[in-house]
Amino acid sequence: MWIRTASKDDINAIHDLLIETWHATLDDIIGREEINRKIAHDYTPDLLKKMLSRPASEYVVADDGDTLHGVAYAAQGAVKGDSEIALVLHLCVKPESQGQGIGQRLLIELEEAFPAARKIRVALNKKDERTQKFFEEQGYKHLGKTTENKSNDDVVLEKTLF
Template identity: 35%
Template sequence: MFFVRTASERDLERVRALLVETWHATYDSFYGVEKVSELTAKWHSIEALRARLQRKNAEFVVADNGREIAGMGFAAMSETLEKTVVLHQLYVLPKYQRHGIGRDMFAELETCFPDAERMRLEVEPQNLHALAFYRAHGFAEVGRTSNCGDDQSGIPALILEKRLS
């Protein structure tokens, strides 16, 4: 059984390995191995993960069973959108997908921002499993971007949003 808890410095190597595996499993067919490796090296480096861990008004969680980390999630209050929390990452190792781990991490992240009125995220339009997951959790499309994650990515994404209660 996996438990959702706040990530710590000691988790970063395992979180990085999880992100590399899930990104290649999910995105290689969309962008190619080289582009996924490039993005993973940039966005999922230990330094980038450490910066997320130390960010104020943010929550970084992992799903841990004491032996391995099966999932990770990161959300933070928006610096530009009022009363909006942005779900930046929610990933589960492929072998553990569809076991409720993503749901449990998402439920935890939803409760970490009591002042937020909505949650927003970006998702690859071709990632049908992620789209189905987010729609099942109350998200609806509110826009699109041609540069998911940063201004230079060249990765298209749908922008989804959900009202929080």
């Protein structure tokens, strides 16, 4: 399994992976319709392609040469009022590939990609206990409500990088 920078050629596979993974992990939590709405609004192939060229961002994938097994994306400066925080916008591993350390390797790659960032942060659905546990095991701590945590359905976790 290789961790590498995503390219435009990966966009359709990334899109498919996000749909598959979010439905498998979040349908029971927030509902299939809400996931479909979020993907159609925030994660179209065109928007994913734009993310590739966003300044101060990192888009990585885990692949075995044939198939993408995971994807992660973070951007520094995405937290209003604090340009020294990198924000993880998505980290997904295909359901059948979970539990093999792929998510941890992707997250490490993101954490190392922002040498000027003091912290890295993620907002998660408060009902998604499995993903919260994953981030807690990687050293992330729960924060109180923050400006980007406008939904009562989110919790915010953060890790100090240095």
